[in-house]
Amino acid sequence: xxxxxxxxxxxxxxxxxxxxxxxxxxxxxxxxxxxxxxxxxxxxxxxxxxxxxxxxxxxxxxxxxxxxxxxxxxxxxxxxxxxxxxxxxxxxxxxxxxxxxxxxxxxxxxxxxxxxxxxxxxxxxxxxxxxxxxxxxxxxxxxxxxxxxx
Numbered sequence: 294x295x296x297x298x299x300x301x302x303x304x305x306x307x308x309x310x311x312x313x314x315x316x317x318x319x320x321x322x323x324x325x326x327x328x329x330x331x332x333x334x335x336x337x338x339x340x341x342x343x344x345x346x347x348x349x350x351x352x353x354x355x356x357x358x359x360x361x362x363x364x365x366x367x368x369x370x371x372x373x374x375x376x377x378x379x380x381x382x383x384x385x386x387x388x389x390x391x392x393x394x395x396x397x398x399x400x401x402x403x404x405x406x407x408x409x410x411x412x413x414x415x416x417x418x419x420x421x422x423x424x425x426x427x428x429x430x431x432x433x434x435x436x437x438x439x440x441x442x443x
Contacts, residue, residue, distance in 0.1 A: 294351075294353070296351045296385045296396060297350075297430075298348060298349065298350035298351075298354060298422070298424065298430060299348070299349055299350075299430075300346065300347055300348030300349060300422060300430070300432045301346070301347055301432055301433055302344055302345070302346045302363075302420035302433030303318060303321055303322075303342075303344070303345040303346075303433070304319030304321075304322045304325060304342065304343070304344060304418075304433065304435045305318045305319055305320050305321045305322060305342075305343040305345065306319050306322075306330050306341060306342075306343065307319040307320065307341050307343050307406065308343030308344065308345055308405070308406050309404075309415065310404055311431040316345060316402065317373045317406045318343065318345050319343070321345075322435065323419060324433065325433065325434060325435050325436065325437065326436045326437065327416055327436075327437040327438075328436070328437075328438060328439070328440045329438070329439050329440065330349050330435065330439075330440060331383070331439050331440050332439075335410065335413060336413055337409055337411075337412055337413070337414055337437070338409060338410065338412075339407075339409075339410040339412060339437070340408070340409065340410055341407070341408050342406070342407045342410050342418075342435075343404070343405070343406050343407075344363060344403075344404065344405040344406070344420065344439070345402075345404055345431075346361055346402070346403045346404070346420060346432060347400065347401070347402050348361065348397060348400070348401050348422055348432070349398045349399065349401075350399055350424075351387040351389070351396045351397065351398055351399075352387040352388065352389050352396075352397045352398065353395045353396070354397055354424075355381075355426055356381050356424040356425050357380070357381050358378060358379070358380055358381065358424075358425060359378070359379040359381070359401075359422060359423070359424055360376065360377070360378050360379075360422065360423045361376070361377045361378075361379075361403065361420070361421070361422045361432070362374075362376040362377070362420070362421060362422075362423075363418055363419065364418070364419050364421070365410075365412065365416065365417075365418050365434070366415075366416060366417050366419060367412065367415070367416035368413075368415075374407060374418065375405055375407070375414070376412075377403055377405070379401060383402065384399060387399065391418045394437075412437055414429060414438050414439045415437075415438050415439070416436075416437055416438075417434050417435060417436045417437070418435040418437075419431065419433075419434050420432040420434075
């Protein structure tokens with residue numbers, strides 16, 4: 294059985310790291326899209342964009358570096374919004390299987406917040422993770438566009 298890493302990104306109106314370690318997600322976006330009111334503006338603003346990112350991979354999954362990043366794509370233009378790196382040496386030792394023979398997973402959670410994100414309508418933000426220099430694994434896509442006349 295081939296075991297691969299997995300994960301997801303939740304996009305929200307705001308995100309807060311609480312003093313006790315909890316993460317508060319405000320206004321989670323259920324459709325992974327932002328609709329701007331129809332208008333003449335060539336650029337729009339997302340006042341605050343929060344990211345809640347959770348990834349999981351088996352403890353036996355071998356790698357040196359994990360990079361999680363968000364990239365804004367508008368037409369032919371691409372811009373990296375943030376990048377978070379984890380080095381395998383910093384993870385604690387853990388068994389590959391539990392006492393029942395089930396795989397044991399590392400679970401990493403991160404929260405990121407971008408205030409005042411300028412964008413043009415009809416774009417997207419992709420969140421991905423990359424282990425070493427392998428192919429990126431998609432975690433989520435937020436689309437943004439003008440409202441339709443329908």
